[in-house]
Amino acid sequence: MRRSGKVFYKDKFAGTVWQDENGYGFQYDNQYRDQKNAEPISLTLPLQEDPCLNNTMIPFFDGLIPEGWLLNITIKNWKLNLRDRMGLLLVACKDCVGAVSVEAIEIKEEA
Secondary structure, three states: OEEEEEEOOOEEEHHHHHHHHEEEEEEEHHHHHHHOOOOOOEEEEEEOOOOEEEOOOHHHHOOOOOOOHHHHHHHHHHHOOOOOOHHHHHHHHOOOOOEEEEEEEOOOOOO
């Protein structure tokens, strides 16, 4: 099963982050990347055409997940496991501090 989220930088759609059976990935949107004034969302994720792939949660996105009492509230309210980093990212990072936000992409099941 693939879970994914739209990544926004300064309220502009910048790319997609996902988790699937192969691990985790992030890829910039072509239109975002090709803008004259496009900026990377992080120094660790330079503007490039190829996706960034990793076996574990990409460190930049893991750093967006809340810690401490906010993490405890998130886990309790959404009944998530502490180790479900993608689940935490998708529910807790729609309105996080800073220029980057992540909005879950809903999976539509076919009838």
